[in-house]
Amino acid sequence: MEIRGEQLKIGYGDFTVINNMDITVQAGRITSIIGPNGSGKSTVLKALTRLLAYKSGAVYVDGRDLRDFSSKELARNIGVLPQIHSAPPDFQVRELVGYGRMPYQKWYERNDAEDDRIIDWAMRSTGVWELREKSIHECSGGESQRVWIATVLTQQPEILFLDEPTTYLDIAHQLEMMQLIRRLNRENGIGVVMVLHDLSQALEVSDWIVVIKDGEKYAEGAPEDVITPKMMKEVYDVDCSIIRVPGRGKPLIAYHEI
Amino acid sequence: MKASRKHKVSALRIGTIWLLLAILLVVLSLVAINVGSAGYSVREIVDAVFSAEKSTVKVVVMNLRLPRLILALLIGASLSSSGAILQSVMRNPLADPGTIGVSAGAGTAATTILLLFPHMTNAVPLFAFAGAALACFLIYTMAWKGGVDPTRIILSGVAINSVLGAYNALLQMLHSDSLEGVLAFMNGSLSGRSWSHVRVLVIYAGAGLLLSFLCIKSANTLQLGDEMAKSLGVNVSVTRVLLSAVSAFLAAATVSVAGMIGFVGLVVPHISRILVGSDYKQMLPTSMLLGSVVLLAADTLGRTIVPGMEIPVGIVMSVTGGPFFLYLLRKRGKMRGN
Numbered sequence: 393m394e395i396r397g398e399q400l401k402i403g404y405g406d407f408t409v410i411n412n413m414d415i416t417v418q419a420g421r422i423t424s425i426i427g428p429n430g431s432g433k434s435t436v437l438k439a440l441t442r443l444l445a446y447k448s449g450a451v452y453v454d455g456r457d458l459r460d461f462s463s464k465e466l467a468r469n470i471g472v473l474p475q476i477h478s479a480p481p482d483f484q485v486r487e488l489v490g491y492g493r494m495p496y497q498k499w500y501e502r503n504d505a506e507d508d509r510i511i512d513w514a515m516r517s518t519g520v521w522e523l524r525e526k527s528i529h530e531c532s533g534g535e536s537q538r539v540w541i542a543t544v545l546t547q548q549p550e551i552l553f554l555d556e557p558t559t560y561l562d563i564a565h566q567l568e569m570m571q572l573i574r575r576l577n578r579e580n581g582i583g584v585v586m587v588l589h590d591l592s593q594a595l596e597v598s599d600w601i602v603v604i605k606d607g608e609k610y611a612e613g614a615p616e617d618v619i620t621p622k623m624m625k626e627v628y629d630v631d632c633s634i635i636r637v638p639g640r641g642k643p644l645i646a647y648h649e650i
Numbered sequence: 651m652k653a654s655r656k657h658k659v660s661a662l663r664i665g666t667i668w669l670l671l672a673i674l675l676v677v678l679s680l681v682a683i684n685v686g687s688a689g690y691s692v693r694e695i696v697d698a699v700f701s702a703e704k705s706t707v708k709v710v711v712m713n714l715r716l717p718r719l720i721l722a723l724l725i726g727a728s729l730s731s732s733g734a735i736l737q738s739v740m741r742n743p744l745a746d747p748g749t750i751g752v753s754a755g756a757g758t759a760a761t762t763i764l765l766l767f768p769h770m771t772n773a774v775p776l777f778a779f780a781g782a783a784l785a786c787f788l789i790y791t792m793a794w795k796g797g798v799d800p801t802r803i804i805l806s807g808v809a810i811n812s813v814l815g816a817y818n819a820l821l822q823m824l825h826s827d828s829l830e831g832v833l834a835f836m837n838g839s840l841s842g843r844s845w846s847h848v849r850v851l852v853i854y855a856g857a858g859l860l861l862s863f864l865c866i867k868s869a870n871t872l873q874l875g876d877e878m879a880k881s882l883g884v885n886v887s888v889t890r891v892l893l894s895a896v897s898a899f900l901a902a903a904t905v906s907v908a909g910m911i912g913f914v915g916l917v918v919p920h921i922s923r924i925l926v927g928s929d930y931k932q933m934l935p936t937s938m939l940l941g942s943v944v945l946l947a948a949d950t951l952g953r954t955i956v957p958g959m960e961i962p963v964g965i966v967m968s969v970t971g972g973p974f975f976l977y978l979l980r981k982r983g984k985m986r987g988n
Contacts, residue, residue: 441881442880443877443880443881445796463883463884463885465883466883467881468883470881471881472877472880472881474878476875476877477874477878478874479873479874480928480929482927483927483929484929491870491871494883494884495882495883499868544881547883
């Protein structure tokens with residue numbers, strides 16, 4: 393699956409965030425969208441997933457106009473975890489994960505054996521199986537974020553869109569989330585498109601990186617081609633070196649001393 | 651949402667709560683049949699009801715108390731269900747049928763008929779229903795802008811409610827000598843209702859209550875937030891409008907029969923949430939049961955507490971319910987240690 397945005401102009405009300413952008417994301421790989429605060433990362437993600445209507449341009453899913461999809465059909469193809477989501481704290485984990493089956497059901501249908509099997513699979517894949525009887529309230533921040541991932545995973549999407557999946561998590565849970573995302577991609581072949589703030593993590597797990605600056609696409613490519621001292625200076629106005637450490641596959645970003 | 655619970659509410663607990671509410675409902679019903687301004691003993695009532703001859707006792711019980719009992723049950727369940735659904739639509743615990751103009755619309759229609767066209771008084775229920783529907787429609791039309799979002803509904807509701815309220819106030823000022831009917835309507839009363847009212851409400855409330863069971867899944871998904879619901883393939887704006895329509899229909903049906911009864915739609919869903927959690931699969935049926943219990947209790951209290959006089963159920967509801975709700979809020983606060 394390929395989702396292609398062409399000449400996208402996106403904004404809120406009279407305010408334009410993205411002026412004219414072409415962007416393509418593909419199933420099967422991990423794509424990270426990075427950029428400074430307010431550059432329009434989340435806005436692009438929302439337009440590609442139809443959470444936000446674009447002002448002009450077009451988005452095609454495998455050549456078919458995004459607007460031609462019914463809500464449910466779209467939800468069977470892509471899963472989106474918005475940055476802001478909440479459930480009543482007393483909702484049971486398994487119950488919440490089960491909502492991911494809604495796109496496959498008519499309004500009167502309930503979960504059947506096949507749905508239950510997929511719900512169980514999603515909970516096991518994200519490591520929340522042990523939590524299934526608990527309420528959201530009883531889960532830690534990292535756990536509840538994995539429960540949400542399980543929910544969108546239950547939609548059996550080809551591409552999973554995650555808007556800052558590690559925000560508000562401590563470093564251990566951030567790394568755990570990145571491992572989970574990579575495992576889902578490598579083992580289940582699920583495409584991931586995510587907005588990330590942490591460049592080290594983007595560098596480490598992404599197959600492809602799109603850099604956005606002031607509503608324009610600044611660069612895109614393989615992580616090591618994109619994350620360079622020059623880009624860091626021009627996009628973030630930050631001085632750094634990219635260093636290699638023996639025994640480590642990916643390079644590290646070494647920010648200059650404060 | 652506020653109704654956080656430390657532990658998942660077990661099926662056993664929910665079963666127990668439903669059973670207790672059902673028992674309470676039966677007991678209250680028996681009490682409601684038994685007490686009243688005409689004091690009959692249980693024996694007299696049982697004898698009269700099961701005898702073939704037409705006695706005064708039988709008439710009072712069968713034609714006055716029984717229809718009133720049924721109305722109280724239906725209205726309590728309808729208003730609570732209406733409020734519960736609306737709270738998910740608005741994602742706001744303060745939403746009640748008044749928010750979407752049902753009360754103001756029905757009030758405007760009823761006031762107009764009662765004060766300006768008193769010869770059409772018999773048609774008040776019909777006009778009240780139409781007024782409620784119209785006000786609700788108006789609010790949603792004003793709030794629509796490529797979709798509906800709760801804040802815009804609430805704000806446009808505030809605006810339209812205030813215009814209608816001003817009109818009502820003006821009309822009442824100009825006709826301050828003939829306000830009896832208007833006051834009765836505004837304070838929601840079940841006094842003097844008969845089987846003809848029951849027949850109407852059974853159909854409307856019955857249909858509305860059945861429809862509200864179909865809203866359970868949608869109401870639950872709206873609780874996950876707009877973007878999440880959308881990404882699960884829910885058409886959020888359409889869902890909001892459909893759920894609001896069911897809610898308005900239920901509230902309008904009760905208003906047209908009994909006038910405006912506040913508080914039930916706002917508070918009963920809250921108490922239900924405290925009791926069984928916020929999953930509508932349990933919360934909605936609990937609200938219906940509890941709504942019936944609460945309204946029946948209030949109506950029975952209102953017609954017996956002061957001998958020889960009836961206090962409208964709407965007033966009893968607000969006077970007793972308000973402090974009770976405050977008590978619940980404070981008690982819950984303590985339990986959670988804040």
